[in-house]
Amino acid sequence: MMPVSPHGAVLEADPFAFQAAHRRLAWMLRLSAGTNIVLGAAVTVLVSMFSVMLPLKETEIALIRTDPADDRIYRVEPITRQTEGFDLLMESMARRYVQLVLAIDPVTSTERYREASRMTDRALSERLRKERIETDEVRDAIASGLTREIRVESVDGITSFGRDYKFAVDFTQVDTRGAETVQRKKLRAYLSMTTRPREVKEEDKYMNPLGVVVTAMTLKERG
Numbered sequence: 001m002m003p004v005s006p007h008g009a010v011l012e013a014d015p016f017a018f019q020a021a022h023r024r025l026a027w028m029l030r031l032s033a034g035t036n037i038v039l040g041a042a043v044t045v046l047v048s049m050f051s052v053m054l055p056l057k058e059t060e061i062a063l064i065r066t067d068p069a070d071d072r073i074y075r076v077e078p079i080t081r082q083t084e085g086f087d088l089l090m091e092s093m094a095r096r097y098v099q100l101v102l103a104i105d106p107v108t109s110t111e112r113y114r115e116a117s118r119m120t121d122r123a124l125s126e127r128l129r130k131e132r133i134e135t136d137e138v139r140d141a142i143a144s145g146l147t148r149e150i151r152v153e154s155v156d157g158i159t160s161f162g163r164d165y166k167f168a169v170d171f172t173q174v175d176t177r178g179a180e181t182v183q184r185k186k187l188r189a190y191l192s193m194t195t196r197p198r199e200v201k202e203e204d205k206y207m208n209p210l211g212v213v214v215t216a217m218t219l220k221e222r223g
Contacts, residue, residue, distance in 0.1 A: 090193060091155040093119070093212045094167040098189050101128060101217070102173065104141055104148035118204060121215040128217070141175075146182065149174045158190075164215075167191045170222065185221065192216035 100116040113133060117125055132138070141148070151172045158166040169189040175182040196211035204211070 095152045099150045163194045165193045
């Protein structure tokens with residue numbers, strides 16, 4: 001005698017109930033699988049989009065030179081306002097800029113002005129060209145054989161607001177003609193500088209990675 005199925009009454013009432021339930025379950029499984037695929041694709045697209053908008057890591061270029069026999073460990077970090085040595089870098093750029101712009105030497109003038117122009121704001125560059133570089137005074141000085149040396153004595157940070165940094169550069173301007181010293185003058189240059197890392201050109205990535213730019217410069221005699 002065969003055992004009686006507990007679902008016998010249901011089968012007698014609806015012989016296709018089991019097949020219908022099976023089809024509904026199979027349809028729900030297919031719907032669930034399709035939904036999971038769509039959600040997975042959406043998550044992948046969102047992750048890719050956010051990874052582009054908010055990169056987890058940013059690559060910085062650096063040039064390191066060490067002695068092959070050196071076994072010390074070096075920590076390499078991108079240069080920022082919080083990096084140790086940032087102020088020293090800005091001071092060295094201020095010192096270099098004053099020497100580039102104010103010196104008079106026909107042999108090095110082209111290279112000096114080219115280097116200075118790469119770290120000069122456009123408005124200041126135009127003003128310097130008219131007032132200090134392409135002037136009758138400079139042309140007459142070069143024609144007479146005069147050279148002007150800029151001897152920087154000190155560079156002091158005055159203040160900073162955000163990315164605006166102000167420096168005072170004390171220097172002595174020495175004019176000579178041949179072996180004769182024509183004039184000595186003590187001056188102070190006030191520089192306003194900023195950093196524009198997003199505007200750094202390919203050729204300046206190593207020499208000026210922060211995009212240091214001078215936006216203003218004024219001179220004053222000192223006793």
